Amino acid sequence: MLPSFSDVRDAAARIAPYAVVTPVLRSELVDARVGTSVWFKCENLQRGGAFKFRGATNAVWSLSDEDAVRGVVTHSSGNHGNALAMAARTRGIPAHVVVPEGAVKAKVDAIIAAGATIHRCAATTAAREAAAADVMAATGANLVHPYADARVMAGQGTLVPELLRQAPGIDTLLFPVGGGGLASGCSIAAHGIDPGIVLFGAEPEGADDAARSLEADERVGPFTPQTICDGLRTLIGEPNFHALRDHQVHVLRVSDAEVVSAMRLLWSELRVVVEPSSATTLAALLRYPERFAGRSVGVVITGGNVDLDALPW
Amino acid sequence: MLPSFSDVRDAAARIAPYAVVTPVLRSELVDARVGTSVWFKCENLQRGGAFKFRGATNAVWSLSDEDAVRGVVTHSSGNHGNALAMAARTRGIPAHVVVPEGAVKAKVDAIIAAGATIHRCAATTAAREAAAADVMAATGANLVHPYADARVMAGQGTLVPELLRQAPGIDTLLFPVGGGGLASGCSIAAHGIDPGIVLFGAEPEGADDAARSLEADERVGPFTPQTICDGLRTLIGEPNFHALRDHQVHVLRVSDAEVVSAMRLLWSELRVVVEPSSATTLAALLRYPERFAGRSVGVVITGGNVDLDALPW
Numbered sequence: 249m250l251p252s253f254s255d256v257r258d259a260a261a262r263i264a265p266y267a268v269v270t271p272v273l274r275s276e277l278v279d280a281r282v283g284t285s286v287w288f289k290c291e292n293l294q295r296g297g298a299f300k301f302r303g304a305t306n307a308v309w310s311l312s313d314e315d316a317v318r319g320v321v322t323h324s325s326g327n328h329g330n331a332l333a334m335a336a337r338t339r340g341i342p343a344h345v346v347v348p349e350g351a352v353k354a355k356v357d358a359i360i361a362a363g364a365t366i367h368r369c370a371a372t373t374a375a376r377e378a379a380a381a382d383v384m385a386a387t388g389a390n391l392v393h394p395y396a397d398a399r400v401m402a403g404q405g406t407l408v409p410e411l412l413r414q415a416p417g418i419d420t421l422l423f424p425v426g427g428g429g430l431a432s433g434c435s436i437a438a439h440g441i442d443p444g445i446v447l448f449g450a451e452p453e454g455a456d457d458a459a460r461s462l463e464a465d466e467r468v469g470p471f472t473p474q475t476i477c478d479g480l481r482t483l484i485g486e487p488n489f490h491a492l493r494d495h496q497v498h499v500l501r502v503s504d505a506e507v508v509s510a511m512r513l514l515w516s517e518l519r520v521v522v523e524p525s526s527a528t529t530l531a532a533l534l535r536y537p538e539r540f541a542g543r544s545v546g547v548v549i550t551g552g553n554v555d556l557d558a559l560p561w
Numbered sequence: 562m563l564p565s566f567s568d569v570r571d572a573a574a575r576i577a578p579y580a581v582v583t584p585v586l587r588s589e590l591v592d593a594r595v596g597t598s599v600w601f602k603c604e605n606l607q608r609g610g611a612f613k614f615r616g617a618t619n620a621v622w623s624l625s626d627e628d629a630v631r632g633v634v635t636h637s638s639g640n641h642g643n644a645l646a647m648a649a650r651t652r653g654i655p656a657h658v659v660v661p662e663g664a665v666k667a668k669v670d671a672i673i674a675a676g677a678t679i680h681r682c683a684a685t686t687a688a689r690e691a692a693a694a695d696v697m698a699a700t701g702a703n704l705v706h707p708y709a710d711a712r713v714m715a716g717q718g719t720l721v722p723e724l725l726r727q728a729p730g731i732d733t734l735l736f737p738v739g740g741g742g743l744a745s746g747c748s749i750a751a752h753g754i755d756p757g758i759v760l761f762g763a764e765p766e767g768a769d770d771a772a773r774s775l776e777a778d779e780r781v782g783p784f785t786p787q788t789i790c791d792g793l794r795t796l797i798g799e800p801n802f803h804a805l806r807d808h809q810v811h812v813l814r815v816s817d818a819e820v821v822s823a824m825r826l827l828w829s830e831l832r833v834v835v836e837p838s839s840a841t842t843l844a845a846l847l848r849y850p851e852r853f854a855g856r857s858v859g860v861v862i863t864g865g866n867v868d869l870d871a872l873p874w
Contacts, residue, residue, distance in 0.1 A: 271584035271606070273606060277674075292832045293584070293586060293831075293832055293833070297832050354829065361590070512869060515834055516667065516869060518606075519605045519606055519610050519833060519834040519865030519866075520606070520832060520833050520834060521828055521829075521832040521833060521834060552832030553832075556825060556828055556829060556872075556874070557874070559869075559872075561869070561870070
């Protein structure tokens with residue numbers, strides 16, 4: 249149940265009235281340090297501060313009127329929950345968000361501010377899915393999975409045609425890999441436009457399930473993540489894994505120390521607030537410059553929701 | 562020696578190959594808190610992280626080839642010095658920057674990185690001007706004053722037609738007031754386009770020389786600034802004062818505590834890095850909402866250069 253490129257185009261039209269066309273930023277210093285041309289697609293400046301608003305909005309507006317009135321439900325450590333709450337509000341329907349313990353406070357506060365009903369649970373995939381199932385049973389709400397959902401993947405992919413219009417010379421894409429909603433949507437969109445675009449993912453060493461799955465040529469099982477990147481602690485989804493394999497996404501590992509250093513560089517050079525997960529990409533550019541030499545690289549800055557009182561430097 | 566609106570249009574054409582068309586961001590939460598519609602023109606995302614690149618680039622490219630080879634010199638607590646160094650590099654000419662003690666380290670580091678020669682001096686206007694005169698005498702470099710310079714004012718004003726193209730409904734402008742280069746350039750540009758646009762400045766209580774000058778109907782003398790807003794510690798320039806008076810700019814005072822609170826709100830809501838001076842504007846919106854009720858307000862976010870190790874909260 250992967251979306252097609254046509255689904256991405258439909259999603260782009262569906263979300264256009266609500267989503268921001270996010271800016272693309274550049275840095276001479278970063279280009280010099282990496283030795284290549286880099287375009288940063290700033291989804292941290294998207295509504296809700298993350299690319300997640302694209303997928304959530306596509307899912308919400310894909311529902312029939314009859315289904316929509318029962319509302320939507322998801323489980324999310326933060327950005328997808330907030331995005332779904334905001335998307336639900338654009339349609340005037342209820343949203344329920346199952347939030348695992350340990351979620352970043354700024355993200356939970358935003359979900360509450362967006363008007364969603366919060367349901368807390370333990371920080372395991374099983375506990376999250378069980379809590380969401382309880383809400384569905386009680387309310388009839390429609391599940392909008394954070395990444396293993398074709399509507400969500402198609403929505404996330406809409407940033408690619410937008411980026412390629414803004415920076416037509418891009419021949420390489422680099423994005424963080426968590427559950428794989430962004431990675432799969434962007435892969436399908438990129439190759440729908442140009443099958444020659446080279447695709448890279450970035451993953452923390454302490455949550456390298458996608459890299460290990462691709463190396464083993466089968467999806468690995470549940471694991472205990474050890475990383476500062478709160479948005480990338482999830483196991484890659486089954487359809488998402490297949491999309492990454494089919495589209496030959498090269499996943500590069502980076503350490504948390506490299507992430508923190510890259511995060512700080514993005515703050516000082518681009519003057520935007522970037523969360524740790526988003527900095528995996530610049531960390532990968534700086535660790536593996538030979539993979540990007542002579543290329544024109546589009547990099548997805550995925551989100552900018554951090555606790556300003558607990559910066560990691 | 563104020564620039565005309567025609568000078569602003571010429572400046573826009575002159576800097577177009579070098580300057581970034583900066584994005585305009587919005588926040589539903591800010592709109593709700595202020596009770597009006599606000600468009601943030603993000604000059605912190607300009608090259609060098611501040612609007613100053615516009616004026617410096619216009620000045621550098623206004624020089625004849627014969628004058629240009631001798632280079633440029635200025636005195637600046639940071640952003641203008643960095644901007645002039647970067648602008649000089651676009652033309653391949655030398656830049657000298659006189660830096661007063663107490664300047665923000667991140668800004669001085671940027672000036673050095675941009676290839677300028679640094680000359681240190683005491684933190685008074687007199688010491689700055691004397692040191693710049695010494696450099697001029699020794700090198701023949703052309704003075705590019707940070708604000709009392711028609712080329713600089715015209716360059717800063719170029720952000721206004723750009724903003725009004727991006728957000729055509731704006732009927733009110735709000736900008737920080739320091740030396741007044743931005744304030745005067747924006748006032749001339751705004752009223753060149755539409756004399757009905759209402760103009761507001763924001764000033765820290767501890768550096769309210771423009772407010773006091775306008776109240777007294779004459780420019781006050783040198784004073785000792787007491788404010789966290791390192792970009793606004795200068796006395797308003799003579800031509801700049803006249804421009805503000807002629808264009809009926811209303812200057813609103815805000816406290817440093819209000820600035821810090823507004824700065825944090827901008828970081829968390831817009832997800833951009835904003836320096837204290839830039840947050841005077843949102844602080845003014847929040848303190849004087851009745852002045853902006855029912856209006857469409859364009860706000861200039863002037864810069865994003867801060868020491869990330871010394872955040873004021």
